Amino acid sequence: MTDTTQTSTTPAAPTPDAAPSLRAEAGPFFGEFGGRFMPESLIAALDELDEAYQLAKLDPEFHRELAELGRTYTGRPSILTEVPRFARHAGGARIILKREDLNHTGSHKINNVLGQALLAKRIGKKRLIAETGAGQHGVATATAAALFGMECVVYMGEVDTERQALNVARMRLLGAEVVPVASGTRTLKDALNEAFRDWVANVESTHYLLGTVAGPHPFPAMVRDFVKVIGEEARQQVIDLTGSLPDAVTACVGGGSNAIGIFHAFLDDPSVKLFGYEAAGLGVDTPQHAATITKGRPGVLHGSRSFMLQDEDGQTLDSHSISAGLDYPGVGPEHAWLSSIGRAQYLPVTDSAAMAAFRLLCTTEGIIPAIESAHALAGTIELGRELGPDATILVNLSGRGDKDVETAGHYFDVLDEQGNART
Amino acid sequence: MTTIVSPVGSAIARANSDRSGALVGYLPVGFPTLDASIDAAVALVENGVDVLELGLPYSDPVMDGPVIQAATVQALKNGTRLGDAFRAVERIRARVDAPVLLMTYWNPVLQYGVDRFADDLVSAGGAGLITPDLTVDSGADWLVTSDRTGLDRVFLAAPTSTDERLRLAVEHSRGFVYTVSTMGITGARADLDAAARTLVTRLREQGAESLAVGIGISTAEQIAEILGYADGAIVGSALVKALADGGVPAVGRLAATLAGGTAR
Numbered sequence: 001m002t003d004t005t006q007t008s009t010t011p012a013a014p015t016p017d018a019a020p021s022l023r024a025e026a027g028p029f030f031g032e033f034g035g036r037f038m039p040e041s042l043i044a045a046l047d048e049l050d051e052a053y054q055l056a057k058l059d060p061e062f063h064r065e066l067a068e069l070g071r072t073y074t075g076r077p078s079i080l081t082e083v084p085r086f087a088r089h090a091g092g093a094r095i096i097l098k099r100e101d102l103n104h105t106g107s108h109k110i111n112n113v114l115g116q117a118l119l120a121k122r123i124g125k126k127r128l129i130a131e132t133g134a135g136q137h138g139v140a141t142a143t144a145a146a147l148f149g150m151e152c153v154v155y156m157g158e159v160d161t162e163r164q165a166l167n168v169a170r171m172r173l174l175g176a177e178v179v180p181v182a183s184g185t186r187t188l189k190d191a192l193n194e195a196f197r198d199w200v201a202n203v204e205s206t207h208y209l210l211g212t213v214a215g216p217h218p219f220p221a222m223v224r225d226f227v228k229v230i231g232e233e234a235r236q237q238v239i240d241l242t243g244s245l246p247d248a249v250t251a252c253v254g255g256g257s258n259a260i261g262i263f264h265a266f267l268d269d270p271s272v273k274l275f276g277y278e279a280a281g282l283g284v285d286t287p288q289h290a291a292t293i294t295k296g297r298p299g300v301l302h303g304s305r306s307f308m309l310q311d312e313d314g315q316t317l318d319s320h321s322i323s324a325g326l327d328y329p330g331v332g333p334e335h336a337w338l339s340s341i342g343r344a345q346y347l348p349v350t351d352s353a354a355m356a357a358f359r360l361l362c363t364t365e366g367i368i369p370a371i372e373s374a375h376a377l378a379g380t381i382e383l384g385r386e387l388g389p390d391a392t393i394l395v396n397l398s399g400r401g402d403k404d405v406e407t408a409g410h411y412f413d414v415l416d417e418q419g420n421a422r423t
Numbered sequence: 424m425t426t427i428v429s430p431v432g433s434a435i436a437r438a439n440s441d442r443s444g445a446l447v448g449y450l451p452v453g454f455p456t457l458d459a460s461i462d463a464a465v466a467l468v469e470n471g472v473d474v475l476e477l478g479l480p481y482s483d484p485v486m487d488g489p490v491i492q493a494a495t496v497q498a499l500k501n502g503t504r505l506g507d508a509f510r511a512v513e514r515i516r517a518r519v520d521a522p523v524l525l526m527t528y529w530n531p532v533l534q535y536g537v538d539r540f541a542d543d544l545v546s547a548g549g550a551g552l553i554t555p556d557l558t559v560d561s562g563a564d565w566l567v568t569s570d571r572t573g574l575d576r577v578f579l580a581a582p583t584s585t586d587e588r589l590r591l592a593v594e595h596s597r598g599f600v601y602t603v604s605t606m607g608i609t610g611a612r613a614d615l616d617a618a619a620r621t622l623v624t625r626l627r628e629q630g631a632e633s634l635a636v637g638i639g640i641s642t643a644e645q646i647a648e649i650l651g652y653a654d655g656a657i658v659g660s661a662l663v664k665a666l667a668d669g670g671v672p673a674v675g676r677l678a679a680t681l682a683g684g685t686a687r
């Protein structure tokens with residue numbers, strides 16, 4: 001470093017009014033969150049994945065293939081639906097749904113899955129493994145494996161195989177092996193542990209297709225890139241529909257993929273408020289919730305540093321939500337960062353508020369949402385009442401409720417104990 | 424720069440001059456009870472184990488197979504707390520002279536505070552840490568703290584690690600390099616991977632002077648074979664299973680049998 005005079009006389013002049021883009025984060029760190037806390041055995045695979053992804057990112061052919069799959073297989077772009085009858089219960093605000101529920105396989109998860117599956121094919125992996133909570137990510141992975149002719153194993157907590165039995169059947173019909181996970185708390189977090197264990201042993205042949213924006217680098221940034229199409233489409237669609245940006249964008253937050261998917265395109269639009277709704281289960285003052293940012297504190301879980309539910313000793317706490325897809329004690333590091341810098345706000349929504357919103361969308365608009373997405377709807381009802389009738393709110397309807405008909409049927413007593421229709 | 428004398432490195436060197444190498448034994452704290460886990464660890468040393476590796480039970484042990492998972496789940500159910508690890512180290516060190524490493528996933532250390540954890544481990548008489556989910560490149564704060572306290576730090580090396588990463592592990596490990604014998608999680612295996620021998624050779628090329636092979640080792644024959652090319656052999660699941668099935672006497676007997684594999 002002899003050239004100090006030159007660097008000090010010609011500083012790279014930043015444009016004084018240009019705030020740095022919040023959309024440029026590529027990991028491993030998002031502020032003080034993220035990173036890679038993983039066994040050495042997996043580092044080579046993570047590096048291989050990262051390298052392949054960085055190359056793919058620059059390759060127009062990869063983007064073309066992915067866009068083509070989106071158009072001809074997923075059904076992109078997904079449409080917007082304005083829901084005025086629902087909105088009457090939300091302070092009369094203008095409410096617009098981004099219909100990721102209409103995607104092939106029924107949720108936003110397919111976007112990430114096709115991206116990673118295409119990448120796995122490039123690296124030459126023949127076997128896909130995945131964790132799943134609600135089963136939507138597992139179904140999407142099983143679907144991609146069938147489409148690409150790959151072997152597929154899905155790890156699912158025993159508690160979830162019971163409450164999402166229909167999705168277990170779907171995965172098996174698609175040719176995937178579903179492994180019920182009996183270790184730990186037998187839910188999503190343990191399914192991740194089991195998938196990592198499988199990956200450690202089979203890393204040569206196998207790609208671990210992680211289902212959300214959590215985990216070690218490069219997963220949080222890569223998965224985000226595969227789902228951000230949701231917000232990119234929606235931003236333009238809302239402008240086309242209303243002539244301006246929305247006042248707020250809302251989504252439910254489990255690991256955070258559908259939320260970052262719709263938030264990302266708006267990060268540099270300071271007028272647009274971003275709200276993520278976490279599962280509050282039976283209430284954030286009970287131990288039965290999954291409100292990670294609201295009630296957790298920073299720690300390392302599943303390979304990255306983020307907010308998590310943990311006891312004093314750093315042991316991960318059990319989470320609870322009526323929605324299997326939100327029943328996770330961690331959250332993606334980019335959300336921890338967006339929360340810490342105040343760019344997005346994360347609020348809790350209880351089981352009962354989510355179920356009321358679920359029912360309301362069914363009966364006012366003829367749309368059965370996933371219970372996960374119903375958390376976003378419930379939060380939006382509150383938000384609409386706060387913001388008033390002049391506000392426009394864009395909601396990510398991340399999935400459809402077919403998989404939840406049994407849970408909701410019991411909850412609203414339209415199914416009896418045996419699962420038969422009440423007479 | 425002051426040279427830190429590694430208690431674990433010295434124990435391994437001594438075992439290599441007296442016998443064909445060192446036996447490293449793993450048991451989790453608090454299984455089946457705190458007292459029994461301490462008695463079992465003492466029994467290991469009394470029956471020929473050179474270095475103890477005490478596992479801190481953790482809710483999400485991604486590197487561990489079913490035997491160790493079951494034991495650590497029970498330890499947590501029994502109410503084992505982080506502080507019990509320090510108490511166990513202290514009580515074991517009061518009874519036997521072997522160095523004691525804690526093996527811990529990283530989050531408990533982070534939550535306790537890296538510096539405070541290290542200081543309490545030093546006070547308890549512990550030798551250092553094995554960190555299964557903390558690699559050198561993610562462990563800047565641990566490198567600083569372990570240098571300040573003189574604690575040993577054992578990083579893992581895997582068959583898939585690049586030469587560059589092996590060099591990092593060799594340069595920064597103190598005590599030994601944990602040589603992961605095979606691609607997989609903990610648990611006894613009938614056949615040891617040829618990958619272990621290859622990895623040891625690669626680590627030697629990167630300058631490793633003290634390395635121990637672990638994962639999947641359960642017999643004296645395997646230990647004898649490994650000590651033909653490595654400085655130590657690590658046994659975990661097999662000991663935990665013996666403790667689960669037959670209590671402290673059984674784990675002591677197994678340790679004695681395994682120690683037979685270290686004879687020259």
Ligand SMILES: Cc1ncc(COP(=O)(O)O)c(C=O)c1O
Pocket residue numbers: 107108109133134135136137211212213252253254255256257258259324325326370372373398399400
């Ligand atoms: C429909 C739907 N929405 C949301 C989620 C939560 O995941 P994430 O927060 O990653 O979007 C899931 C997870 O299974 C889901 O199926």
